[in-house]
Amino acid sequence: MRYAVLGTGIVGRTLAGRLSGLGHEVVVGTRDPATTLARTGAGPMGTPPYAAWQAGHPGIRLAAFAEAARDGEVLVNATAGQVSIAALTGADAGHLDGKLLIDVANPLDFSRGFPPGLDPVDRDSLGELIQRTFPGLRVVKTLNTMNCAVMVDPGRVAGEHHVFLSGDDADAKKSVRELLNSFGWAESAVLDLGGIETARGVEMVLPLWLRLMGTLGHTDFNFHLQGAEGSGSWGGH
Amino acid sequence: MRYAVLGTGIVGRTLAGRLSGLGHEVVVGTRDPATTLARTGAGPMGTPPYAAWQAGHPGIRLAAFAEAARDGEVLVNATAGQVSIAALTGADAGHLDGKLLIDVANPLDFSRGFPPGLDPVDRDSLGELIQRTFPGLRVVKTLNTMNCAVMVDPGRVAGEHHVFLSGDDADAKKSVRELLNSFGWAESAVLDLGGIETARGVEMVLPLWLRLMGTLGHTDFNFHLQGAEGSGSWGGH
Numbered sequence: 028m029r030y031a032v033l034g035t036g037i038v039g040r041t042l043a044g045r046l047s048g049l050g051h052e053v054v055v056g057t058r059d060p061a062t063t064l065a066r067t068g069a070g071p072m073g074t075p076p077y078a079a080w081q082a083g084h085p086g087i088r089l090a091a092f093a094e095a096a097r098d099g100e101v102l103v104n105a106t107a108g109q110v111s112i113a114a115l116t117g118a119d120a121g122h123l124d125g126k127l128l129i130d131v132a133n134p135l136d137f138s139r140g141f142p143p144g145l146d147p148v149d150r151d152s153l154g155e156l157i158q159r160t161f162p163g164l165r166v167v168k169t170l171n172t173m174n175c176a177v178m179v180d181p182g183r184v185a186g187e188h189h190v191f192l193s194g195d196d197a198d199a200k201k202s203v204r205e206l207l208n209s210f211g212w213a214e215s216a217v218l219d220l221g222g223i224e225t226a227r228g229v230e231m232v233l234p235l236w237l238r239l240m241g242t243l244g245h246t247d248f249n250f251h252l253q254g255a256e257g258s259g260s261w262g263g264h
Numbered sequence: 265m266r267y268a269v270l271g272t273g274i275v276g277r278t279l280a281g282r283l284s285g286l287g288h289e290v291v292v293g294t295r296d297p298a299t300t301l302a303r304t305g306a307g308p309m310g311t312p313p314y315a316a317w318q319a320g321h322p323g324i325r326l327a328a329f330a331e332a333a334r335d336g337e338v339l340v341n342a343t344a345g346q347v348s349i350a351a352l353t354g355a356d357a358g359h360l361d362g363k364l365l366i367d368v369a370n371p372l373d374f375s376r377g378f379p380p381g382l383d384p385v386d387r388d389s390l391g392e393l394i395q396r397t398f399p400g401l402r403v404v405k406t407l408n409t410m411n412c413a414v415m416v417d418p419g420r421v422a423g424e425h426h427v428f429l430s431g432d433d434a435d436a437k438k439s440v441r442e443l444l445n446s447f448g449w450a451e452s453a454v455l456d457l458g459g460i461e462t463a464r465g466v467e468m469v470l471p472l473w474l475r476l477m478g479t480l481g482h483t484d485f486n487f488h489l490q491g492a493e494g495s496g497s498w499g500g501h
Contacts, residue, residue, distance in 0.1 A: 139387070144386045145386055148385060149386065150376070191472075220472075220475050220476075220479060221475065221479065227471050228472030228475045231469070231471050231472065232469060232472055234386075235465030235469055238458065238465045239455075239457070239492070242455075242456075243492055245491075248490060248491030251487070251489075251490045252487065253422070253424065253425040253486050254421040254480075254484050254486060255485055
């Protein structure tokens with residue numbers, strides 16, 4: 028499969044690296060490749076410059092959003108939530124219609140400092156906003172409730188823990204389930220919440236997640252829904 | 265200990281019954297006891313009328329908010345979140361200053377139907393709003409992330425799962441820990457998130473919780489934070 032991962036931060040790199048390691052063809056999308064490659068300083072979270080990362084991943088191509096979206100059969104939104112719509116608008120020139128978009132982003136709003144708020148929030152979500160703005164995409168929200176290292180390697184967290192799915196297209200969710208399985212997520216760990224409007228619930232977990240990160244002092248944790256096992260309601264949704 | 269449980273719904277009744285069963289003196293607070301006792305129909309969720317419940321709990325007195333708050337050494341806010349401030353304003357005539365208030369409410373806003381939104385949300389929370397409005401109270405937010413039957417009997421959910429604490433007063437949180445222990449919560453199951461501003465995170469879990477209730481078709485579930493055990497950061501905060 029050919030994946031276009033939109034976003035060059037640590038989340039995009041982690042997903043791109045994992046997908047490439049699984050044998051997929053991966054192109055990373057950015058607003059302006061020349062600008063991205065010219066950066067030499069560390070990012071806000073101490074992330075090394077993209078060029079340094081790319082040197083270690085020569086098989087992963089960097090392209091403008093539109094070119095990446097054109098070449099990818101499946102798109103992954105790993106941009107910062109506040110710029111996701113702008114990024115996808117740029118990508119739209121590459122024809123998004125009909126494609127699966129896996130949305131792992133959170134609409135964190137740092138405009139008033141830390142801790143961030145969310146925008147949109149409560150009666151809306153980034154997942155819904157993307158689906159509404161680009162109705163031709165088949166949007167599946169997933170993986171946004173954990174650190175990116177856990178996304179692609181759930182075994183980093185000992186014991187059972189869960190990943191959620193939200194989306195309106197059953198076939199799209201089935202494809203995402205298979206991808207999650209290939210990352211190491213057991214079938215029983217994937218919890219289908221329903222339509223894309225359920226993205227509200229998983230995005231609104233972020234304030235608690237950020238607080239837990241601060242209290243624990245690490246990011247190798249995740250939520251496990253205790254008491255879900257007996258219901259038998261999860262499989263195959 | 266003398267507890268005043270504010271709110272006559274299923275959450276208030278469950279907490280009042282459990283506290284009474286543990287040997288505490290319990291008074292339940294309501295806006296107007298005569299009105300509450302005169303109701304004969306079931307509540308919106310099929311809850312039996314209060315008078316029927318009280319008949320089975322003759323040791324638990326019903327009183328107006330101010331009288332309940334005056335008599336209780338510890339207060340429990342189990343009112344609907346949208347009326348909590350009004351209820352506490354009524355209770356304030358009974359002198360709230362210096363008392364511990366255990367806030368288990370969620371600011372669910374059903375004004376636009378189901379699923380409810382939250383108000384306040386994102387940059388504020390009900391827990392903070394209560395603390396700000398009644399600075400003499402020592403507010404501890406806890407237990408709001410689960411069904412009330414699980415609050416008072418964590419063994420209903422098999423395996424390990426967690427309850428959170430948010431509050432500015434260390435002694436108040438210590439008292440709440442002890443109460444939680446008496447409900448059956450192990451010391452390791454109680455996760456102290458920090459100050460009352462962390463109530464934002466736990467209140468914003470509600471949209472996901474409500475969705476899970478719908479998908480699972482039951483309420484005997486709770487969140488377990490997988491990966492927290494190794495940190496050693498929780499105890500004694």
